Structures are given as C-alpha cells and as structure tokens.
Amino acid sequence: MEALVVEKLTKDFGGVRAVNEVSFSVEPGERLAIIGPNGAGKTTLFQLLSGMLTPTAGRIFVFGKDITKLPAHQRAALGIGRTFQITNLFLNLTVLDNVLLALEAGGMTRYNLIRPVSSYKHLLGQAEDILRQWGLSDRRDFPVRSLSYGEQRQLEIMLTLSQNRSFLLLDEPTCGLSPEEAQSFVSIIRAFSRDFTVLLIDHDMDVTFGIAEKVMVLHYGTVVAFGNPEEVKNNPQVQEIYMGVD
Amino acid sequence: MAFVLTQTINGIVFGMLLFLLAAGLTLMLGTMRIVNLAHGSFYLLGGYIGYTVAQRTHNFLLACLAGLLSIAILGVLTYKTVLEKRFARETLAQVLLTFGMLLIISDVCRWIWGGNPLAIPKPEMLQGTIYLGSIVVPLYRLAVISIGLVILLFLWWFQEKTKYGAIVRAGVDDAEMAQGIGVNISLVKTLVFSMGALLAGLAGVIGGPFVGLSVGLDIDILLLAIVVVIIGGMGSLRGALVGALLIGLIDSFGKSLLPELSIFTLFAAMVVVLALKPSGLFGTK
Amino acid sequence: MKHRKVTLCIATVLVLLCLMPLFLPSYYTGLLTLILIYAIFAMSLDILQGYTGLASLGHAAFLGTAAYIVAIINVKVFHGPHFAIELLAGVLSAGIVAAIFGLIVLRNTGTYLLMILLASSMMLWGIAFKWRSLTGGDDGLPGIARPNLAFMHWNLHNTTDFYFFVLLFFVIAALLMHLVVRSSFGHTLLGIRESETRMTALGYNVWLQKYIAFIVSGIFAGLAGVMLVYYNGFVSPSELHLVTSAEVLMMVILGGVGTLFGPAIGAGIIILIKNFVSAYTEHWMIILGALYMATIMLAPQGVYRLFKRSEKRG
Numbered sequence: 071m072e073a074l075v076v077e078k079l080t081k082d083f084g085g086v087r088a089v090n091e092v093s094f095s096v097e098p099g100e101r102l103a104i105i106g107p108n109g110a111g112k113t114t115l116f117q118l119l120s121g122m123l124t125p126t127a128g129r130i131f132v133f134g135k136d137i138t139k140l141p142a143h144q145r146a147a148l149g150i151g152r153t154f155q156i157t158n159l160f161l162n163l164t165v166l167d168n169v170l171l172a173l174e175a176g177g178m179t180r181y182n183l184i185r186p187v188s189s190y191k192h193l194l195g196q197a198e199d200i201l202r203q204w205g206l207s208d209r210r211d212f213p214v215r216s217l218s219y220g221e222q223r224q225l226e227i228m229l230t231l232s233q234n235r236s237f238l239l240l241d242e243p244t245c246g247l248s249p250e251e252a253q254s255f256v257s258i259i260r261a262f263s264r265d266f267t268v269l270l271i272d273h274d275m276d277v278t279f280g281i282a283e284k285v286m287v288l289h290y291g292t293v294v295a296f297g298n299p300e301e302v303k304n305n306p307q308v309q310e311i312y313m314g315v316d
Numbered sequence: 317m318a319f320v321l322t323q324t325i326n327g328i329v330f331g332m333l334l335f336l337l338a339a340g341l342t343l344m345l346g347t348m349r350i351v352n353l354a355h356g357s358f359y360l361l362g363g364y365i366g367y368t369v370a371q372r373t374h375n376f377l378l379a380c381l382a383g384l385l386s387i388a389i390l391g392v393l394t395y396k397t398v399l400e401k402r403f404a405r406e407t408l409a410q411v412l413l414t415f416g417m418l419l420i421i422s423d424v425c426r427w428i429w430g431g432n433p434l435a436i437p438k439p440e441m442l443q444g445t446i447y448l449g450s451i452v453v454p455l456y457r458l459a460v461i462s463i464g465l466v467i468l469l470f471l472w473w474f475q476e477k478t479k480y481g482a483i484v485r486a487g488v489d490d491a492e493m494a495q496g497i498g499v500n501i502s503l504v505k506t507l508v509f510s511m512g513a514l515l516a517g518l519a520g521v522i523g524g525p526f527v528g529l530s531v532g533l534d535i536d537i538l539l540l541a542i543v544v545v546i547i548g549g550m551g552s553l554r555g556a557l558v559g560a561l562l563i564g565l566i567d568s569f570g571k572s573l574l575p576e577l578s579i580f581t582l583f584a585a586m587v588v589v590l591a592l593k594p595s596g597l598f599g600t601k
Numbered sequence: 602m603k604h605r606k607v608t609l610c611i612a613t614v615l616v617l618l619c620l621m622p623l624f625l626p627s628y629y630t631g632l633l634t635l636i637l638i639y640a641i642f643a644m645s646l647d648i649l650q651g652y653t654g655l656a657s658l659g660h661a662a663f664l665g666t667a668a669y670i671v672a673i674i675n676v677k678v679f680h681g682p683h684f685a686i687e688l689l690a691g692v693l694s695a696g697i698v699a700a701i702f703g704l705i706v707l708r709n710t711g712t713y714l715l716m717i718l719l720a721s722s723m724m725l726w727g728i729a730f731k732w733r734s735l736t737g738g739d740d741g742l743p744g745i746a747r748p749n750l751a752f753m754h755w756n757l758h759n760t761t762d763f764y765f766f767v768l769l770f771f772v773i774a775a776l777l778m779h780l781v782v783r784s785s786f787g788h789t790l791l792g793i794r795e796s797e798t799r800m801t802a803l804g805y806n807v808w809l810q811k812y813i814a815f816i817v818s819g820i821f822a823g824l825a826g827v828m829l830v831y832y833n834g835f836v837s838p839s840e841l842h843l844v845t846s847a848e849v850l851m852m853v854i855l856g857g858v859g860t861l862f863g864p865a866i867g868a869g870i871i872i873l874i875k876n877f878v879s880a881y882t883e884h885w886m887i888i889l890g891a892l893y894m895a896t897i898m899l900a901p902q903g904v905y906r907l908f909k910r911s912e913k914r915g
Contacts, residue, residue: 142801143805144806159799160796160799163792167792171789171803172803175805180786181786182785183784183817185784186785403898412893413898416889416891424887539720546720578727579724579730583721583724587705590706590717
C-alpha cells in the first residue's frame, strides 16, 4: 500500500491557480524531493497536505485512508509532521517547554486540568533524553530565542521527529544554515529510519539530490516531471526551466 | 403600510447616522488595526460642541462645522500624541488607552453640559415635513439621508480613486512598502484617523435633533457602531453601509414591535451573520 | 530555595489577610472584602488573557449573569437565602453562558474577537436593562439576603464574618486557578498564547483547548459574581456593563498579565484608588481614565513584574 496518494489536487486563490491537478504517489519510507522555481506551488502543496489549506478539488489518501476533509490538527495526529520555511518554535518559551509541548500533543495529559506537567515523570524523562541526544541539555531552561538560528532549526526538526510521525514534510529545512550545518542535516535525514516517509522542498540542489530517491518538478502548479534524480536531471523540459537558475 | 414605511424611513435615517460612525471605525480597524473605543465619545463631544455653537449662533451649519472641526483636531491630537507611539502598538494597549479617553471625555461632557438630555434644534430651512404617499416625513430626516449619501460618495471616491485610498484598501501598514508608492504612511494613518473622528463628530451634530445628547449615549452608540462593523466586516466600507442600514432597520422595527427585546434582535442578527460568515458579510480573513 | 521564598510570601500574605479585620475599622474590612471578590474576577480573566492569549472586553458577562441568577433565585424564587442552590446555579449559569458564547465566537481571534465579546456582553446588559419584569430594569434587584450560616455560628451580616466567608472562597478559588494554570492543560495554553499555528501543526485541537479555558475562566468569574451580589445586597445592569469588563481588564494589566496573582494586586490598587478618589471629587472617572492611560504608557508590564525585577536587582 502506498504511503501517500494524491489525486488531481487543485487549489485556486480567486483567479489564480496555485496548484493544478497534481497527482503522484509515494511509497512508505521513500524520500521525495519537490523542486521548482519560486512560486511553483510547492509550499501551497505542503499546506494542502498538512491541512492548513483546503483544496479546491482533488483528493489525498494516507495509507489508503481519504484525509481530504480531515482538519489540520487531526492530520498531525495521524502522522503528518511539518516544518515551516521560517522556524516556527515557541520563541519565548524555554527549550524544555518546546520539547514538552511537542511530546504532550499526542496524549491525554493536555486535557488534565489539575496535575502539573512536572508530575509526569515519563514525559519529563523522554524530554530529557531528547535534549541529551541532541546536546541541548544545558540550555533546557533558556528561551528558544537565545539559541542560534541553526540550533533553532535543529530543535524544530528533532521535535518533529520526536512526535511519532510517519510523514515528514520539510519545507526549506536548510534555509539559513551554514554549508556545514546543511551537510550535517543531510546526514541526519539519510540516517532516518524507514518508518518515516520524507517529502522535502529545498532550493539547495546539493541537499536535494543528496537526500532524494524520487524527484518531482513543479512549474506553475503543474507536475512537469517525476522520477528518480538522474531521469529528472536529464529531462529536457526540466533543464529548460532551470537553465540559468542552477 | 404606513407603519412599515415610517419605520423603514426611520431605520434608514438612523442607519445613515450609524454609517458615518461605523465607516470611521472600520477604516481605523482595517488600515491601522486600531480599536477606537473613544469613537462614541467623539460622537457625543462633537454633538455637545455643536449644541453650544447652535445655541450661541442659531446657525446649524456653523454648529456642524464646529463639531466636525473640533473633533478632527482632537483626532489628530489623539493619534499623534497617543496612538502613534510605541506603547500603543498592541491592540490591548490601544483598547485601554481609548477606553481611558472614553471615561475622561464622558466625565468632562457631564461636567460641562450637565446630566440632562439635550437636543439641537433643527435648522429653520428643514423644519417642515413633506408627504411621501400616505405618510408624513420630516424634511430633516430626508436631509440626513442625503448628507449620508454625499459622504458615502466621498468615501467611495477617496477609497477607489486616490492614492491614499489605495493604501487603505490594500490594508498596507508597512512604511517601506508605502514609500515605494510615494506615500507617507504616517500621513495616511493620521488622515484616516482624523477623518474617522471628524465623521463621528459630524454625526453627533447631525443626530442632535432626533437622537439627542445624553449621558451614556457615547457607549450606546459605540456599541451599535461595533455591531455594525462586526456584521459588515472589519475594514470594509461596503460592509459598514450594509451593516449600518441593517442595524438601523432592525433597531427601528425592533423598538416599535418588541421594545423589551429590541437589543436581543440586534444580538440575534449578529449571531446569525457570524454563524454564516465568521468574518462578517464583507470581511476578509 | 526559590520555593521556600514563595511559600513564605504566600504564608505571610495569608496571615496578614486573616489578621487585618482585627485592626481595621469595619469600613475598611468591607473594602478588603470587595478587593478579594474582584481579585477572583481578575484572576479568572488572566487565565484567558495572560495564559491563553485571548483578549476579552466582555468578561462582565459571566460576573453579571451569575449575580443576576443568584439575585433572581434569592428574591423571586425562594424569597430568602438558599446558599447551596444559589452558589451552584450562579456558577453554573456563568459556565453555560461561556459555553454558548464560546461556541459562537472562538473561531475568531484578535481584535475581532475582542469586539464580539464586547458586543455580546453588552447585549446581555441591554437585556437586563430592558427586561424589567425579570431583572428590575435599570433599578436592578434589591434586597438580596446573605446566606444563612447560623449552623456554623457565622453571621454573615456581620462585616467581619462575611469577610472571612469571602476569604475562604478566595483562597479556594486562587488555589484551584493556580492548579489549572500549572497543570499540563495550562501548559498547553501557554503554547496557544505563543503560536496557535504551531500548536495546530503539533496536533493539538486548539479550538477545543480555548473553549475549555473560556469555560473555566467563566466559571471562576461567576463565583466572583455570586460573592459580589451577596456583598452588595443588590444587583444592577452595571455588573454586565463594558465599564466593568474594562475595569477588570485594567486590573489584569495593572497587576501583570500572565502572573495570576498580579491581577489580584491590580484589583486591590484600582478599588482603593476608586474609593479614595471618589471621596474627594465627583470627577473620579477622569482620574480613573487618566490612570488607565498612564499605566499603558508607563508600566504596561504591570506591577507584579516591576516588583519582581527590583527583587532580582536587590
């Protein structure tokens, strides 16, 4: 069974068609990169997949289940985890708070009006583990805005990971990172378990082709090419679009 | 039938008055995201000032001018000295600042003009009545409708045909973006705010003959203006017009048919609109 | 170390609150009672404002509804006090109003929500104002008797006894609100305050969390309303008015948004100032309005945080 099937997904904004009858499928554990010039509809596609926007037409299936009408927070609970182009962390809250909130999302503790967070030992333990794993233990009580941009990015990704998602929609994850940080990011993703299916948007071609097993090219909201990286690189239409851009 | 016609005309007249208020309020909200709780106070103060001028000069036009100008000046002062500052950047801050002004102006009005309701006498020219079919309509009320239409046209012209209006329409509040079009954003905001205040002050004088001036009117009329903006949608002049006429009519019919529950009918209208279109009839969100 | 300091502070305050009526003339004990009542009201708003990030100019809706329900039961239904029923009905009615309002308005945010809540509570004011047969119109409903607690040897008509009655409820309410705010639910409210989008992306049902917070906040405001109507012995539409909603919002800001106990201090400050100023001039509204403006211009982070900051330095 495919992990994700998208059927003729379309999104109109007034008179502008941002996403045009996009259809594709992704196998479980696969790494799909979505590329295309600015304004091609890539982020809009992600917003449609994560439920932040409702499609004008078309359907979305996750492991066979039609999620087209499902609200955003339920899709997140189903396993669609998404990072944003600009870091979307709770900047004024501490690192620990950010981790805890990511962990609490799944369970029923979020509706408990009496017990304090600190009493949930296993949650705290899990949070400490994650912080230790990624070397942020000493910063746990610092507000996130005190972290460097690269660290914030890392935090966001590791939080998305910690949430038991099965899908990762990564929107420009290396944006703002130094070349070394970007490379370390690539290694992290490559080392991800196959329990995760990854969809990636990135302008950095090294990052994209370093991770992708399949590539989809969008142009003016339409799928122009879909295949493995070699095929796509040698596709004349794609070369025409990117001529001078790379 | 006569009843329906009379109430309809009354509703439209009151609606026009509300439109003057709501237009300013919605422009302030749309362009500058400013919640001006002192808007009703502008109405009342303008009305009182107009009253005094009318008393002294027996000239209604002069009274209108006085109400209009004084509140326009107050608007500019308020914006420049209070609302443009850094501490007023957040909605909550503006709300409490303008509410503070509401309290101050309300007390000052009571101090100067006393606690008894007052009314501005109609201008001599417009004291008569005319026959429209089977009903009698005071000339003054027709004049109010005409003035409302004139102002509506002016506002439409401003929003659709001028540079400033384009900024307002686009909801631009970014200084750099505005400079790119060759417009001083601070000037636009000051203009919009004082225009809104001016309209409120003028409405106070115009409403003087039939709505009157009394303690508590500032909050009553503010509430109605807010309901109009909620129904019409934030930032939409069209919404302000439609909402104002709707509320004017509901208020008119409601007060005469169900006096005890007239506020409830307004509430019901608001709830129905919100249930169908959460951002108001013409709101964008 | 910090815990010990906080506990000491709280213990001191509690002891002071218990001892004060022994030293103060009964007029001031009465004033202190009023402060405690408004403190509950202000803290309940802070749950919404400071912790969930929902600005409201309609909080009086809950205070006033509870007050009117208690009054109507007391005066019209039973012709005498029936504490348990009144308390339950008052608090419940506030919760129901919150549940109904919440369904309609919580899809909106920010300025729009602020205005809708303002309008909604003023609508209730209008209904109370006009529906003379039920609510007494703008004359209100007088003659509400305080609960009969003779079985506990308490005479609530005695100012000091009533003070301790209210103090008891204040402590319970403060404790409960503190628990809620510190709970894992309260933790999620912080996330909502910071970024609703991220919370949704994380998988939270943000609307539902806000709804629950709204109802909880309304219930505590209702408790304040019950206490208030016993204090005053009557209820009038002003309990539902914008002026009351703005006043409690001001208490929260003055005290410190998001500190829970700051608003209690804010309540004290505003009530004392109102009381003091109105004794000297009938133009206390100008002073109050100026105070509101001055607070925003000079100390928007509130008194509580000012105090904490100076503590860190000293």
